[in-house]
Amino acid sequence: MGAEAVLVAAGWLWVALGAAGTDEPQVLSEVLFCQPDEPSLGLAVTLGTDELFWFNFSGSSWVRRLPELPPELPPELEAPELVLKDAEFCQALLALLTNATSEQLAQARGIPVAKLFPLQPPALGKPNTLVCLVENISPPAVDITWRADGVPVTRGVTHTGYTAIGGVTFTRFSYLRVTPGAGTAYSCVVTSAGLNSSTVAYWVAQEAGDTETLWTALCGAAMALGTVMALMGIAMVVVVAWRGRTGG
Known part of the structure; x- marks a missing residue:
């Protein structure tokens, strides 16, 4: 082996x-x-x-x-x-x-790691390209497939060859041309030869307004927490000053 x-x-x-x-x-x-x-x-x-x-x-x-x-x-x-x-x-x-x-040495295999991201800043209804970066490939024999909401996609897919990184590990890219719609979930599925499991990476198209609303909510929560902490600090100062005047 x-x-x-x-x-x-x-x-x-x-x-x-x-x-x-x-x-x-x-x-x-x-x-x-x-x-x-x-x-x-x-x-x-x-x-x-x-x-x-x-x-x-x-x-x-x-x-x-x-x-x-x-x-x-x-x-x-x-x-x-x-x-x-x-x-x-x-x-x-x-x-x-x-x-x-043969049958004297074990074969070393790496577990692929996949990352999925858009090539351009995403905007709903505008053409873009999703990039699936697969790393830690060893040996260089993986099958990369795409899905949209769980349905296999083959149109608009291109793959690169294998690029050696360091010792005997490789990376590989796969691209999918898309026009994202709100809520569509894309996935990149990586199957390695000789392994009984697959590596999956996801990317979900979102409305820009949803992201803005989320950031607004987070900022509001942070400001509210800061206000509460400031009031607690003032209260502690008042209590300490009062105890000092009354002798504990």
Whole structure:
């Protein structure tokens, strides 16, 4: 079972690339993985936690991920024929380790963590995109589905590939184009291969007025509590002063 764990070959191209607007160093990395689960192969170039390029093995070509990137692929990317050779080596190594360690080592699996949020500030009746961020994926084999009020949704759904974070954990994004209506409950369901449970994240569209009413109520409650505490403080001062004058 240990050989069925993900094989990851991470090449750190360089470190301490300054992130735009921050002093935090970023790492540009190229990560190739192979595994018995689907997808059996994966390769991505990332900067920090942002995926820049991914390799389409079925089409033997690189694909840019971010729309801000120029349409021309950088010449520093590994040639497709070399990528395919690396993939063959990874799969051969996986088969070798599987035969050598089968039923001797336990397979490590991570429990996915999902977060669901709108890409733009939400407004009822206006088109938006819901983002489902799935973290702590290991191995990189999860199925992400969407529901609206419990009903499966497939239209307007797009998924990204897997981005390696740190050691052998991955993240993945899924997007759903929506025009939210009041009270509609959206959910992102993450099912991991080999696990008998799913991770679910929710987001509910709300009227702007409801949020304003809630904040008004909370502010009013805070002000009322502050007034009560102030009156109690004044009362305590009066009592202490009176006891001082009367000698206790």
